[in-house]
Amino acid sequence: MKLRSWQVECVELVLNHYRDINKNFLCLATPGAGKTIMAAEVAASLYTDDKIDFILCFSPSISISESIQSTFSRRFNQRFDGVIGAAGSSYTYQNMLYFKDDFWQLLKNYRVFVIFDEIHHCAGTTLENANAWGEEILVNIKSLATYTLALTGTPWRSDKAPIVLSEYLEPNNKIRCNYIYGLKKAISDNVCRKPKIVLVDNEKISVTDEGNQTDTFGSISELLKESMITYQSLITNDKAIRHILSLGCRKLADIRRQNPTSGGLVVASSVKHALEIRHILCNEFHQSAVIATYQENSPNMVINEFRHSETEWIVSVGMVSEGTDIPRLQVCCHLSRIKTELYFRQVLGRILRFSDAPNQDAWLFTFAECQLTEFANRISEDLPDIPVIIKESECFEEAPNQPEKHKPRKTTSRLIEPTDDEPQPDITMIEQNNIDDSIVSLESTVNHSLELLGLFRERVIATFDSPF
Numbered sequence: 001m002k003l004r005s006w007q008v009e010c011v012e013l014v015l016n017h018y019r020d021i022n023k024n025f026l027c028l029a030t031p032g033a034g035k036t037i038m039a040a041e042v043a044a045s046l047y048t049d050d051k052i053d054f055i056l057c058f059s060p061s062i063s064i065s066e067s068i069q070s071t072f073s074r075r076f077n078q079r080f081d082g083v084i085g086a087a088g089s090s091y092t093y094q095n096m097l098y099f100k101d102d103f104w105q106l107l108k109n110y111r112v113f114v115i116f117d118e119i120h121h122c123a124g125t126t127l128e129n130a131n132a133w134g135e136e137i138l139v140n141i142k143s144l145a146t147y148t149l150a151l152t153g154t155p156w157r158s159d160k161a162p163i164v165l166s167e168y169l170e171p172n173n174k175i176r177c178n179y180i181y182g183l184k185k186a187i188s189d190n191v192c193r194k195p196k197i198v199l200v201d202n203e204k205i206s207v208t209d210e211g212n213q214t215d216t217f218g219s220i221s222e223l224l225k226e227s228m229i230t231y232q233s234l235i236t237n238d239k240a241i242r243h244i245l246s247l248g249c250r251k252l253a254d255i256r257r258q259n260p261t262s263g264g265l266v267v268a269s270s271v272k273h274a275l276e277i278r279h280i281l282c283n284e285f286h287q288s289a290v291i292a293t294y295q296e297n298s299p300n301m302v303i304n305e306f307r308h309s310e311t312e313w314i315v316s317v318g319m320v321s322e323g324t325d326i327p328r329l330q331v332c333c334h335l336s337r338i339k340t341e342l343y344f345r346q347v348l349g350r351i352l353r354f355s356d357a358p359n360q361d362a363w364l365f366t367f368a369e370c371q372l373t374e375f376a377n378r379i380s381e382d383l384p385d386i387p388v389i390i391k392e393s394e395c396f397e398e399a400p401n402q403p404e405k406h407k408p409r410k411t412t413s414r415l416i417e418p419t420d421d422e423p424q425p426d427i428t429m430i431e432q433n434n435i436d437d438s439i440v441s442l443e444s445t446v447n448h449s450l451e452l453l454g455l456f457r458e459r460v461i462a463t464f465d466s467p468f
Contacts, residue, residue, distance in 0.1 A: 036067065
């Protein structure tokens with residue numbers, strides 16, 4: 001397989017780094033750039049040069065793990081499933097919690113190269129501030145692996161905890177990446193699509209409280225700042241949903257005139273929300289749509305079938321975010337309640353993968369909420385100024401991609417970090433830094449009615465079109 005220029009450059013840098021007696025390497029490459037192929041090439045070089053005996057790959061979800069296994073199997077032209085004769089194996093981070101001592105003995109007896117995809121899921125500089133996955137890496141991998149290669153497109157965590165195996169620079173605790181391949185460079189190299197982000201607003205929004213007092217707001221930003229209405233109420237508002245879906249459907253129809261198999265993604269806030277959105281798409285906009293949530297029997301099968309189909313839309317709750325490779329996705333409606341920069345960039349990354357189709361447009365539609373507007377305006381920054389807490393006494397444990405019980409831990413008790421793909425009531429489980437929003441949503445907007453009475457307006461942010 002012919003490598004892209006950045007992949008060739010990074011492979012050489014990684015191998016030189018290891019020759020200089022450095023064993024850990026962190027690569028930041030924008031979503032869709034081809035990190036897995038680059039990692040497979042590094043592994044193949046080390047394997048061919050007899051520097052390693054075995055390869056272990058870890059990633060945050062089953063679908064990503066299976067994709068890694070397929071890529072490495074093709075590159076090595078042999079099995080990559082951990083059986084006798086295989087070059088290695090691919091697992092989820094959740095699997096690490098269930099490996100017994102005889103598995104980890106592998107790293108003591110052999111020269112093992114360990115690859116971590118989306119390493120930002122694993123937190124901790126010490127056992128005191130590590131999450132469950134970070135602890136396994138610190139205890140069983142850090143000192144025993146011959147080499148490690150950590151990959152990420154978003155090298156920070158929403159809980160501001162430090163990423164495992166990473167180096168932070170004083171005085172601002174900014175992460176040090178050994179190699180950076182950002183979105184701007186990827187766009188100029190025709191490796192990633194140039195995104196256009198559409199911020200949807202409304203010029204007249206009315207809120208009536210339980211005493212029949214009515215207030216009117218001139219924008220979504222004003223509404224959320226000056227009323228008890230929360231973002232959750234907005235993204236579940238019938239008129240707001242229908243408007244943003246109509247924009248997405250029109251844009252997808254335009255693209256499909258050139259790319260008949262192009263598809264769209266709707267990121268919903270809950271299973272109930274997803275079902276309502278699919279109903280609107282199918283029955284009001286006459287679109288074909290499938291749904292992928294934790295409640296489906298085989299959500300990964302749904303995603304895989306959608307990947308190779310001509311179905312117009314996939315509606316997801318936490319199942320199509322980071323690392324999911326569906327190049328035909330070119331339109332996204334972001335209707336998740338999660339409003340962190342990490343998640344925003346991961347969702348945007350789903351529509352940035354270049355394909356062979358003639359039209360390479362990429363459109364993301366979302367509401368003009370203050371944080372989302374800020375994230376959209378700085379999408380060209382590879383490393384936004386995200387503060388990191390190095391001496392935090394406890395962090396949050398990552399939730400599994402599929403609902404599973406954690407095994408008992410030997411360390412002190414921890415909080416579980418809620419994620420959008422866990423079993424959950426409609427609006428009570430969201431990211432830790434939005435918990436206050438959730439409480440307000442439950443307690444303070446019950447007796448408030450929300451009406452969007454004005455004209456909708458859209459502002460398009462096309463960061464990479466600027467000549468400056």
